[in-house]
Amino acid sequence: TTTEETTGRGMLIVVEGLDRAGKTTQCQRLVENLSNDGHRVEFMRFPNRTTPIGQMIDGYLKANSEVPMEDHVIHLLFSANRWEASENIQRLIATGTTVVIDRYYYSGCVYSAAKDNPKLNLAWARQPDVGLPRPDVCVFLDLSSEAAAERGGFGQERYETTRMQQRVRELFQEMAKSPDADDFVIIDAGDAVEKVEKKIIDAVSGRRQLSNLRAPLRE
Ligand code: T5A
Numbered sequence: 061t062t063t064e065e066t067t068g069r070g071m072l073i074v075v076e077g078l079d080r081a082g083k084t085t086q087c088q089r090l091v092e093n094l095s096n097d098g099h100r101v102e103f104m105r106f107p108n109r110t111t112p113i114g115q116m117i118d119g120y121l122k123a124n125s126e127v128p129m130e131d132h133v134i135h136l137l138f139s140a141n142r143w144e145a146s147e148n149i150q151r152l153i154a155t156g157t158t159v160v161i162d163r164y165y166y167s168g169c170v171y172s173a174a175k176d177n178p179k180l181n182l183a184w185a186r187q188p189d190v191g192l193p194r195p196d197v198c199v200f201l202d203l204s205s206e207a208a209a210e211r212g213g214f215g216q217e218r219y220e221t222t223r224m225q226q227r228v229r230e231l232f233q234e235m236a237k238s239p240d241a242d243d244f245v246i247i248d249a250g251d252a253v254e255k256v257e258k259k260i261i262d263a264v265s266g267r268r269q270l271s272n273l274r275a276p277l278r279e
């Protein structure tokens with residue numbers, strides 16, 4: 061029997077971090093590890109570029125695209141893209157499936173707040189996502205800009221500049237310190253893939269002990 065069968069709901073696990081920190085690589089391994097351990101697991105990622113809203117986001121992110129979008133507008137679309145999935149997340153968790161998500165509202169907050177727009181700070185950015193299911197654990201993969209640079213050049217997308225990434229890293233660190241972020245676990249993602257994988261397994265098992273899986277997810 062899996063943990064869920066004896067204790068109730070699934071866990072909500074989010075993996076966050078800077079561009080190229082290894083989020084997608086580690087999410088795949090985590091899903092595999094949990095599933096080998098007998099857990100039912102679903103994987104999701106944001107932005108989910110497959111929905112109509114996700115396609116608008118995709119068009120905006122392509123660095124050479126001509127899609128102009130006011131900063132608050134694209135922020136709200138990223139948030140709406142999470143709200144589209146929220147009932148499905150709740151349902152899966154409630155029926156005993158663990159959900160692993162590649163980026164969530166933490167990315168939503170910091171990437172928008174990292175722009176040079178005085179009318180869009182972290183506090184404003186957090187509001188549209190208030191009420192979304194709150195993770196049991198948010199694994200934050202931290203990577204120095206030097207280590208990130210060794211993982212190949214920036215891609216073609218809008219936020220992939222050194223200046224933007226440095227600001228994003230500062231804001232992630234600021235967010236990790238807020239009382240709102242008691243689900244945060246910071247992991248050094250500069251190590252080898254297998255070593256990071258092991259640290260994530262340990263962090264998730266640790267939180268599993270602390271989380272009350274008989275109580276519903278927090279908001
Ligand atoms: N965004 C997102 C917002 O502005 N608001 C929001 O609300 C949300 C949700 C797209 C952009 O959208 C922004 C943030 C982003 O700018 P995305 O589609 O998640 O977000 O971004 P991707 O480009 O898919 O992913 P990343 O570039 O962030 O990469 P990952 O997933 O962190 O890294 P991964 O696993 O693909 O690995 C990158 C490379 O590093 C190697 C891998 O093999 C790969 O080549 N690697 C390692 N190398 C050495 N050591 C390790 N430990 C390694 N782990 C991986």
Ligand code: NA
Pocket residue numbers: 083084162
């Ligand atoms: Na990714």
